[in-house]
Amino acid sequence: MKVCRRETFNSAHRLFREDWSDKKNLEVFGKCSHPNFHGHNYALEVWVDGEIDPETGFVIDLKILKHIILDHVIERFDHRNLNLDCPEFKGINPTTENIARVIWNILRENLDSKFGIEVQLSETEKNKVLYNGN
Numbered sequence: 001m002k003v004c005r006r007e008t009f010n011s012a013h014r015l016f017r018e019d020w021s022d023k024k025n026l027e028v029f030g031k032c033s034h035p036n037f038h039g040h041n042y043a044l045e046v047w048v049d050g051e052i053d054p055e056t057g058f059v060i061d062l063k064i065l066k067h068i069i070l071d072h073v074i075e076r077f078d079h080r081n082l083n084l085d086c087p088e089f090k091g092i093n094p095t096t097e098n099i100a101r102v103i104w105n106i107l108r109e110n111l112d113s114k115f116g117i118e119v120q121l122s123e124t125e126k127n128k129v130l131y132n133g134n
Contacts, residue, residue: 009043
């Protein structure tokens, strides 16, 4: 059984590689490499996979999951510049793929290992990624 909690956060970032020229960054990352950054309203879905507890009827109490997400993800990244404010992205290009992987790792540290986790992160209504630890 899988259950899901959805949260949103707003962050700025710049996609670029310091070892590339501005021209190459522009060719590869387009407007996303603008030196003054840009932002997104991210939608985060955290899917938790596990057995239904016979006492509660829950896979996980969604209030508990909500607080884990808010305390360990949203508080860290909401209204932040991922490149400048978040040490988790030092040396990591904050693509949607990398943001999802960082979030998954944070959640994995804070959720019981009996649960499977999938993170779906939408950068726009048209672009999203899914990461399950593989």
